[in-house]
Amino acid sequence: MPKLTQYNHVFAIGTFFALLDAYNNGANDVANAWATSVSSRSISYRQAMVLGTIFEMLGAITVGARTADTIKNGIIPIAAFKNNASVQMLAFTCALAAASSWVMWCTRHSAHVSSTYSLISAVAGVGIATVGVSKVQWGWNNGKGLGAIFAGLGMAPAISAGFGASIFMLIKLVVHMRKNPQKYAVFTSPFFFLIAGTICSLSIVYKGSPKLGLNKKPAWFIASATVGTGAGLALLSALFFVPYIYCKVIKRDPTVKWWMFILGPALFKRPAVEASERSVVPNYAVVQEDEFASDSELGKTASDEAITDNGSDNEKKVVQVEAQQLSHKEMQAQAQDKLHAQLRKKKGPMGWAMRTLHENPMGAGQIYEKHNIITFCKRLPAMIVCGALYGLYYDIHAAQTGIAGTPDGKRMARVYDHAEKYDNEVEHTYSFVQILTACTASFAHGANDIGNSVGPWAVIYGAWSTGNAAKSKAPVPLWQLAVLSATISVGLITYGYNIMKVMGNKITYHSPSRGCSMEMGAAITVLLFSQYSLPVSTSMCITGATVGVGLCNGTIKAVNWQRVGLLMLSWIATIPIAATLGGVLMALFLRSPHF
Incomplete structure (x- = not known):
């Protein structure tokens, strides 16, 4: 059949909302993935943008086609459209319009929702309006139905919390609780390179992109290739990273520059630096009063200071000061x-x-x-x-920590007080490791969440270009993965700060050693779900890992449960709202008068 040229406008609208959904994905979910690194001061916002762009595209192009196939075919069966390509185009266009509009509104108001479950819910709502309740795949459907997808709503945060807590407890026992934690931190860092390299290569080789054909290789090849890649990366880190960070953290040599890592073990032979000449590593402590803060930001006034200085308890003056306090x-x-x-x-x-x-x-x-x-x-x-x-x-840090003296600032101060603070040199070591884990988490996000936008868009494009609904079963074109992954990066760069400022330190106390545990736990969970073609929310995974690491402080008071409760409420509310928006849109357009 020829192209459906009479539906060019539907294809154009569907393409617009696919790009908008990808943009929202970057501004919402990717921003949440990088908020941990930026919150821990391991990396600047601009550096996060560059690395996020690179690894998002790598994950999307090499692995992303798997979860896209689930959204394309797993919720509304192709047979339900009865080869009506135009209705299929309209259905997925309405789903994209509903999901992207809802996520855009939430991002604008710094309300953190899951773009993954927003789109899935919208597709389910559209399916009800189009083919009826009975045709929608509510069950498990070989791991691709709504039952399997929504099972991840509870499973993913819990699994991610377990992985994140396990990794941080390992760091805590091996490094933080030692008498000389700096050396343990430096010489155990290759272990994290081993984990990150193995996970990323495993996701590509084992059930990775169909275009690579690596999933057809025997088990011994997959095991040797993935473990060998991770071991090779760990060996390189031992040869080049460990000597460099040893000079930076143990010797505190101010003459060592970033490019000197190429010298490798020769850095160990550099002469010792006298104590008076040693450099000072950055301070990673989270504080309420940032350099950006001022007296007016803290709610102080001239009258307030006057009463403090004079010690006056005159009731009339107290009333005047309270009236002048800023909200x-x-x-x-x-x-x-x-x-x-x-x-x-x-x-x-x-x-x-x-x-x-x-x-x-x-x-x-x-x-x-x-x-x-x-x-x-x-x-x-x-x-x-x-x-x-x-x-x-x-200024992400000034916005995240809250303003001292406000209810939000007081709440965060209580959370910080229940978190143990570790050696600053050790945290500096893990700031480098956290960059690696953040890149792994970004790769995992690109592998999983690209399916949110590219799945419906591939259906729309396939139906429009061939005139046959059944053609939407074809593999996702590589160029579509590249275009939408680039759009995700644009969303992260231009609008991601709206989500970053309410995440990170507002859930629990962050530091580089905690942050790399959170990111690695979330990355493992996302990639695990991706291998079974299950779209899962990256936001939920990083939130679950953050809570799990926060609980490693030994008390539930180290976690801001109010913020966690608001996040869970927004996740749950997304399902009926997105489904209703998608279903109503589809019903209106499908049953509108024809002339």
């Missing part, structure tokens, strides 16, 4: 104003854009007033630049 929203607004004032001082495009917006406010009256039209034309280029670059300059 939580006012303190947040002042913090944002301070950030914007700093950005206006920069010389690059971002500084120009912020100055332009500040110097050209919209005037009185409606937008169609002449002076407002002129002002809007001046502001438009600056608004575009800000939209593209604002996330790269956002």
Whole structure:
């Protein structure tokens, strides 16, 4: 059959919402995956963007086609469409529209939801409206039905918490509880390279991309290839990484530069540095008062300080001070104003854009007033630049830690007090390891979550290009995986800060040794589910791992259960809301009057 050229508009709309869903995925789920590394100060936001882009695309292109096939064919059976390609195109377009709209609204309001379960729920709702309740695959369906997928809603966070807690307890016993933890941290670091290399290579070789054909190899080949890759990476780290980090952490040699890792074991022979000349490693402690904070941000006023200094208990003055205390929203607004004032001082495009917006406010009256039209034309280029670059300059740490004195700040202070603080040199060692685990987690996310967008888009494209609904069973084209993985990265770069600022340290106390355990636990869980073609929420996995590591402090008070409860509520609410939106959209378009 020829192309369905009469449905070009449906294909165009479906493509738009597939790109929007991928963008939201990056702004929501990928941002959550990298929030742990940024929160722990192991990596800057900009460095996370670069590495996130690389490893997202690698995971999506090499492994991502598997979960895409589940969303394409596992929820609504192809036979239910009775070879009606146009209805199939419309169904998946409505599912994408419902899911992407819901996730976009939640991301805008910094509400963290699962883009995976949003799309799956929307597809189920569309299936009910299109082919009826009985045709939707509610059962297990060989691991591809809704029963199997929603089983992961409870299984994934619990499994991830177990993996994350196990890894951190191993670090705690082997490194943190030793008398000389710095050396143990340095010389055991290759173990994490072994784990990361083995997991990534296993995901590619064992049931990886069908185009590679590696899944047809014998078991001995798979085992030797994956373990050999991990062992090779561990050997390279022992030869080049260990000597470099030994000089940085044990010797604290300020003359050692990053490129000197190529010297390998020769770095051990460098002369010792006197104590007075030793460098100081960065401070990884999470504090409420960031460098960005000011007295006004902490809710202090001149009257407040006067009463403190004079020790006056005059009731009238106390009432005046309470009246002048800033509300939580006012303190947040002042913090944002301070950030914007700093950005206006920069010389690059971002500084120009912020100055332009500040110097050209919209005037009185409606937008169609002449002076407002002129002002809007001046502001438009600056608004575009800000939209593209604002996330790269956002102060994640100031936004995450909360503002001291507010209910949120007090709650986080109580959580931090119940978390044991470890040696700063040890945490510095694990800051390098955490970059590796973050890249592994990003690879895992690309392998799993790319199916959210590319599965429906592959159905739409296949039905439109062939005119045959059954053709949607064909493998996902490589170019579609590449385009959507790039779109995911754009979402992370431009809008991911909205999710990062409410994750990370607002669940439990973060540090590099804790963060690498969380990321590795989440990555193992995501890749495990990917191998069985089960789309699972990366957000749920990293949240479960974060809670599991937080509980390793030995008390439930080390976890912010209010934040965890809000996350769980948003996950559960997503299912009926996304399903209803998708079903209503499909019912309206499918049963609208025809002329």
